[in-house]
Amino acid sequence: MPTKIFLNEDEIPRQWYNLAADLPGTINPPLGQDGKPISPDMLAAVFPMNLIEQEMSQQRWIDIPEGILDLLYRWRPSPLHRAIHLEKALGTPAKIFYKNESVSPAGSHKPNTAVAQAWYNKEFGIKRLTTETGAGQWGSALSYSCALLGMECKVFMVRISFDQKPFRKSLMETWGGECVASPSNETQVGRDILAKMPDTPGSLGIAISEAIEAAVSDKTGKTRYALGSVLNHVMLHQTIIGLEAKKQLDKFGIKKVDTVIGCAGGGSNFAGLAFPFVLDKINGADIEIIPVEPASCPTLTATPFSYDFGDVAQMTPMLPMHSLGHKFIPAPIHAGGLRYHGMAPLVSHAVEAGLMSPMAIKQLECYEAGLTFARTEGLVVAPETCHAVACAIRCAKQAKEEGKEKTIIFNLSGHGLMDLAGYAKFMAGELQDIVMSAQDVKESRRISITGYPVPKI
Amino acid sequence: MPTKIFLNEDEIPRQWYNLAADLPGTINPPLGQDGKPISPDMLAAVFPMNLIEQEMSQQRWIDIPEGILDLLYRWRPSPLHRAIHLEKALGTPAKIFYKNESVSPAGSHKPNTAVAQAWYNKEFGIKRLTTETGAGQWGSALSYSCALLGMECKVFMVRISFDQKPFRKSLMETWGGECVASPSNETQVGRDILAKMPDTPGSLGIAISEAIEAAVSDKTGKTRYALGSVLNHVMLHQTIIGLEAKKQLDKFGIKKVDTVIGCAGGGSNFAGLAFPFVLDKINGADIEIIPVEPASCPTLTATPFSYDFGDVAQMTPMLPMHSLGHKFIPAPIHAGGLRYHGMAPLVSHAVEAGLMSPMAIKQLECYEAGLTFARTEGLVVAPETCHAVACAIRCAKQAKEEGKEKTIIFNLSGHGLMDLAGYAKFMAGELQDIVMSAQDVKESRRISITGYPVPKI
Numbered sequence: 068m069p070t071k072i073f074l075n076e077d078e079i080p081r082q083w084y085n086l087a088a089d090l091p092g093t094i095n096p097p098l099g100q101d102g103k104p105i106s107p108d109m110l111a112a113v114f115p116m117n118l119i120e121q122e123m124s125q126q127r128w129i130d131i132p133e134g135i136l137d138l139l140y141r142w143r144p145s146p147l148h149r150a151i152h153l154e155k156a157l158g159t160p161a162k163i164f165y166k167n168e169s170v171s172p173a174g175s176h177k178p179n180t181a182v183a184q185a186w187y188n189k190e191f192g193i194k195r196l197t198t199e200t201g202a203g204q205w206g207s208a209l210s211y212s213c214a215l216l217g218m219e220c221k222v223f224m225v226r227i228s229f230d231q232k233p234f235r236k237s238l239m240e241t242w243g244g245e246c247v248a249s250p251s252n253e254t255q256v257g258r259d260i261l262a263k264m265p266d267t268p269g270s271l272g273i274a275i276s277e278a279i280e281a282a283v284s285d286k287t288g289k290t291r292y293a294l295g296s297v298l299n300h301v302m303l304h305q306t307i308i309g310l311e312a313k314k315q316l317d318k319f320g321i322k323k324v325d326t327v328i329g330c331a332g333g334g335s336n337f338a339g340l341a342f343p344f345v346l347d348k349i350n351g352a353d354i355e356i357i358p359v360e361p362a363s364c365p366t367l368t369a370t371p372f373s374y375d376f377g378d379v380a381q382m383t384p385m386l387p388m389h390s391l392g393h394k395f396i397p398a399p400i401h402a403g404g405l406r407y408h409g410m411a412p413l414v415s416h417a418v419e420a421g422l423m424s425p426m427a428i429k430q431l432e433c434y435e436a437g438l439t440f441a442r443t444e445g446l447v448v449a450p451e452t453c454h455a456v457a458c459a460i461r462c463a464k465q466a467k468e469e470g471k472e473k474t475i476i477f478n479l480s481g482h483g484l485m486d487l488a489g490y491a492k493f494m495a496g497e498l499q500d501i502v503m504s505a506q507d508v509k510e511s512r513r514i515s516i517t518g519y520p521v522p523k524i
Numbered sequence: 525m526p527t528k529i530f531l532n533e534d535e536i537p538r539q540w541y542n543l544a545a546d547l548p549g550t551i552n553p554p555l556g557q558d559g560k561p562i563s564p565d566m567l568a569a570v571f572p573m574n575l576i577e578q579e580m581s582q583q584r585w586i587d588i589p590e591g592i593l594d595l596l597y598r599w600r601p602s603p604l605h606r607a608i609h610l611e612k613a614l615g616t617p618a619k620i621f622y623k624n625e626s627v628s629p630a631g632s633h634k635p636n637t638a639v640a641q642a643w644y645n646k647e648f649g650i651k652r653l654t655t656e657t658g659a660g661q662w663g664s665a666l667s668y669s670c671a672l673l674g675m676e677c678k679v680f681m682v683r684i685s686f687d688q689k690p691f692r693k694s695l696m697e698t699w700g701g702e703c704v705a706s707p708s709n710e711t712q713v714g715r716d717i718l719a720k721m722p723d724t725p726g727s728l729g730i731a732i733s734e735a736i737e738a739a740v741s742d743k744t745g746k747t748r749y750a751l752g753s754v755l756n757h758v759m760l761h762q763t764i765i766g767l768e769a770k771k772q773l774d775k776f777g778i779k780k781v782d783t784v785i786g787c788a789g790g791g792s793n794f795a796g797l798a799f800p801f802v803l804d805k806i807n808g809a810d811i812e813i814i815p816v817e818p819a820s821c822p823t824l825t826a827t828p829f830s831y832d833f834g835d836v837a838q839m840t841p842m843l844p845m846h847s848l849g850h851k852f853i854p855a856p857i858h859a860g861g862l863r864y865h866g867m868a869p870l871v872s873h874a875v876e877a878g879l880m881s882p883m884a885i886k887q888l889e890c891y892e893a894g895l896t897f898a899r900t901e902g903l904v905v906a907p908e909t910c911h912a913v914a915c916a917i918r919c920a921k922q923a924k925e926e927g928k929e930k931t932i933i934f935n936l937s938g939h940g941l942m943d944l945a946g947y948a949k950f951m952a953g954e955l956q957d958i959v960m961s962a963q964d965v966k967e968s969r970r971i972s973i974t975g976y977p978v979p980k981i
Contacts, residue, residue, distance in 0.1 A: 069532070069533045069534070069597070070533060070594075070597040070598060071533070071597070071598075073530040073532065075526070075530065076526045076527060076528070077526070137527075140526070140527040140528070141527060141901075141902055152672070170627060172902045172903050172904070174941065211902055214898065214899045214902065215609070215902055233948075234944040234945070234948075236948075237944040237945070237947055237948040237951075238904065238941070238944055240947075240948070240951055241894075241895065241898050241904050241944070241947045241951070242898055242899060242902075242904075243899055437698075438698065441671065441698050441699055442671045442699060442700055444598075445598055445629045445668055445671065445672055445699075446629050447629070447695065447698050447699075484631065484695070484941050484942055485941055485942070487691040487694040487695055487698070488691070488694070490694055490697075490698045491690075491691075491693075491694040491697070494694075494697055494698070
């Protein structure tokens, strides 16, 4: 049996899978401030119309334009590995597979949707994209994508990350992107916040508000905003991960997958691997599908399905999602990509419908799993990805206890070569577990969410 | 035509190519302090006997043991890309291909020999390896390899790099390696130097001396030393790069390669791609083969073929090579992997035999090429690799001027995600060109080399 399976470029999936077509119950629409469903034109200043249509589509299979395939070929298809060395170290009868999204030039799954969003914007005549970034993966991916298409890119990076990770800014600039610390003096939102709190570390909520303002205030109409997770079209673009993985599992001779795992912050890398398997589950397959979140920022495992805003300043519509409340500021864990108060509506809906089994894991167990993985499989994964590895190890150990052969697959969403500070602190014994209590969750939601409409499916 | 070609694991080359079998003239042996050829047993305290035999072998094809193939499968075969976007940007009639060695878990070509050396040492009963590292790529690759084989790894990292790049140490430690700044208090060499020069920035020469001392002073006999470039067996292990590339060019439908390019510090990534093409050239093919070195550390383009030591402290044998003198301390350019006073004997010999056309390029042109590559092909390459990119761009422009279709291939030896400081300084206009004059070269050699035997081929 080979260690890994590549696919040739002509074997790449040529359609994305849209879970919205198959979810049981009613899809809850985004709501405006007035509590009424928003219309497509209300988003037109923020996103190009072709992406707004995709966001609202309930078509099951959506063709990937040739122009986007040409962009994806630069690194895709990505390899699917069997973790035989981890299996041996654990002494488990389980087979563990991982889809290696770290091979993209930006080092994570993020370019899968970044190239697609940039391409659709360019088709629509847009010349410039704005966005926010926390840990820096998304800002890097969008800068990369804009470089390939000759577009401009402006990234508002959360101040504390901007200061901690100067090389993320350098990476974006190498691709021609522009990166400023948020809050900045370039937007009204930023100036107002700086006037009140000159020393603020910033937040994703603030950065989103700045990026949206920077897009809608361009009077030429040639600027739009791009979001790296949460929204339906982002989940859609990421499904190429799971669709490729299925072809590769088939080449490995695997007929039945038992467990599908991904770490979940906004939900996009998890959805990318999982949604094609959710379809199998809807059609009757017996599959356990596990989104893994940090115990310090637990949405799926700790909060009810609610309507909430995507950002602190309430500039986005209200989305139906599991949420800690849009005013919540997550603890400063190293898995910056999982520090988000909400969860993608499609993932949230699927959890409500009983299609998924979310799990929260603490920081130390995740880094311990990351170290084990590095020393067996050899890949140093991102702090976010450590959550998926930790869950895979739990499942493999359980299979050992139960003496069951089973097949586990997880998404290796990114490498950790630009995030080694967390590993260093873990090895030095300087990290602690941070757990959000039920009381903390209740209080956070009370401040942000009380009184909004309640979604039903 | 596809953008890139993968090979399946069962298509991996199963033999390495040894250029020593085919070089015209006599291979000059390493010499001891007395000027006489050294015998294998004189190296036995430093290297395991199986690698010493390989170092001295003149057998043309050498089987790759199954155990090493199993290690290489973790990331190999690596992809061969066609740089269609760079070609378009240059408007060149040339076809440009690049072999992507950045996909290894350590991010460069170094693991190709690191896993092989670790495996041979383990076969010989060795439990622990010592080495030096400058920029950190080699120390990372050996730590990675030792993790896979359950061996210990001790890395002496040049003090100035150790301080500038703390995350390289973290990466080695994540793989279970141990990394100390050199000079250290752990060896007699280190203590002596620290006593005289407590604030020294260190050098590769010092770090090599410490690593050799740490190996030979282990009285259990279970420790050996490993070197990441220069030696014949290292070149041998890297030839898998060029052998894979030939299979992939064939799948691209390319019948004739005109130009082969690699950056050259100690010479290993260049040799890895180039040596299988040198064989074609020896057999009559019309191929231009270009090792590219920095103008601040020019060995092949500026110095005669000489015997010289590999380290400052003269702990290594004298090797026949182009050299600036073993006491030379290269300028602090960002391409740390090219800051070496000598050049691999096999590469040096091939240049003397007229089989190669070396080129020296200045720092600014290299970074400019790196930026162009990042914004067209999308990959951010290591500062060392920028030298190969700059040469490929020169050749492609020349093809345009001459109106000639030609096929160029270069080795993308590593990514630059952990070396972004150089790009940031370049973009900020803070870097200068550093050129070593003929007078500087003469003076450096006068201090180090005068009076040693002169090799002849």
